[in-house]
Amino acid sequence: MNTTKANISKQQEGADDVKSLKGTLVSTGIVGAVIVIMWVAVFWLYMTRL
Amino acid sequence: MEQAIQSTLREKANRALGVNLKDAKLSKAYLSVSFITLLVGGILGLLQGLERSGLLELPAWLNYYQVLTAHGILLILIFTSTFTIGYLYAGVSHTLGGLLPKVRKMAWTGFVLMLIGVALVVITIVANEASVLYTFYPPLAASPVFYIGLVFVVLGIWSCCFGVFINYNHWRKNHRGEVTPLLAFFAMGVFVLWFFGSLGVTTEVLTLIPWSLGWKETINVMVSRTLFWSFGHTLVNIWYIVATSAWYVVVPKIIGGRVFSDKLARLVVVLLVILNIPGGFHHQIIDPGISESVKFLHVFMSISIAFPSLMTAFAMFAVFERAGRKLGGKGLLGWFKKLPWGDVRFLAPMVAMIAFIPAGAGGIVNTSNQMNQVIHNTLWVVGHFHLTVGTSVVLTFFGICYWLIPYLAKRKLTPQMNKLGVIQTIIWTVGMILMSGSQHLVGLLGDPRRTAFTTYGDHNTALSWVPYEYVMGIGATLLLIGVIIQVYAVFNMMFFAPKGETEFPIGEPEDDALPTPIWMERWGLWIVLMLMVVAMAYVVPVVDFIVNAPPGSPPIKTW
């Protein structure tokens, strides 16, 4: 009884892992970082050239 | 009713028998022109890259700006247009059960019109009668034949636009209450935007013809420039939507995954169609004659175009993560390694997508109002569009070739050809990193675009640019090698690869995906919304240009 329960929860974990989008969130975070870094770099150049 | 049965029969036949041969011939014709154009345009690109870095002196009969005009028009207009039509007509034929006979005829008419147009344009450029670059800003005045050639190109494109509208509506009439296939929806978005986006530039060109013939004395330069950019920026976004159609629909199938969300993909198409045309104004941020408040409205409108791409970023990563995890990828980023990196049909569009991260970020910089003063008309901009169009779009197009052409030619992609494609993708990637990277950097130092080799009388600032220009030349050399390999691959797959059946890869939705609501098909509404956004963006400034116009400019030839 207990083992089946453990099995089910393990299976669910497996399914969760397959369905997980954590990596996607991290990847989009990198996209956001590129956007911010490029923008800030050019903004900084603009400000130093005033 | 009878028609409906016929149409369903055709669809079934299509699926069973593979490609419709008459439709395949049409697409192959467009793709052949496309890759011949790429070869010519690519060679011109290398000439430029070498001249620009001072490594090559062009002969007296060939001017740098002639080469630049031809490179720009051939690659950003002809190569991309013909590829798009070849690819999307194949997609429409495949997903909507074949082209209607009259639609096929319209596409062939478009083909002939475009060829006539290209011939007229190329002749005037070669004759040194049209060194006006692909933006042809008046009062630089080319030969009238150049503008007439452009009209032929546009008419050819329109013929293809209406062909798709007819085929699409025909399918919908026979499939009441059904949502169209996703790839056909993308095609509809592309051709709707293409038709409406080209209305402005057509108006411009039609006013330039009598002016260049001397029938009309002067031209309003600001109106012309604004009409040009309403098209110019829309066009590159059209290429981008064509590329995303493969990202959303084809790539999931190739990697053994599922479409992330059919509804989200359609929403992205609709948003891009509605928001795009005003984007052109950010090319005019440092122009005179436009008030700061109008410019800022356009900063907002341009930046809003980024939003659908942020949605795309999430959707694509999600497709990859799910597919990679299904293949056994573990942990936070283990799925990334599981993707089929050795398959050119995946690798090329994947590099294209990765390139769009800095490319899109650069676009946000360009449109950030006064920050535009740092980069406007410098080589940064050239680096930017060689990342957006030259990499994100073009590498996706290259990747499409490796299944589309075998599919059309009833041949197979061999492992050797796949390997060649992988090598081609790597060469292209390295070439672009060198060329686009150095262009971005040297642009920040002030090196102007569209300028032949010069050190401005050995000015120190200009001399400091030369090392970057060398790197640019090396990148351009690699890119031409990439072009040659690609053109070889295309024609080899079209005529010489082993016979066989190749599938047209269409991704399927997740098993638990919700059905797409039918209201997404309300194209009439999307077009009305698009026209409203265009009106918001353009009515005030264009009326201002016309009402408060200075005396116009006569035609001038400075080359």
Add this chain to the structure above:
Amino acid sequence: MHKFEEIWLTLSAGILIIFMVVVGYQTFALGMGPPSEKETIDPQKVDQIAPFNDPGVKKIGENEYEVVMTLQAFGFNPGNIEVPAGAKVNFTMTSKDVTHGFQIAETNVNAMVMPGHIQKISHTFDKPGNYLILCNEYCGTGHQMMSTTITVK
């Protein structure tokens, strides 16, 4: 919509809004907007219309100068300008023929100069040196030669 998707879209839209707020504040509160002069002129009569009938460098205040400049394929008039360090220079420009671009390398001075339109841009030259002025919009076969300098002493 997936929860992570909501997080990403909210965050990224927030970033874009911050960008716009920053450039908008600079433009409308600090007067740092891009060059946007609205005055017009007859492009075929530039030489007869003030101030362009007398192009040159004029001192208009303590260490402030006005440069009235015409651009024409393939040169700037006046050229080889000299100003003292710390000078604020207001450029007032127009084109006598085709579209030109006025750029001073390694500064924020960058403006389109078009026939029929007057364009204005200002810059304070704090650092001494020899700055390169160049045309950054293709204007014809000698476009790569269209340049001059501004020397800050």
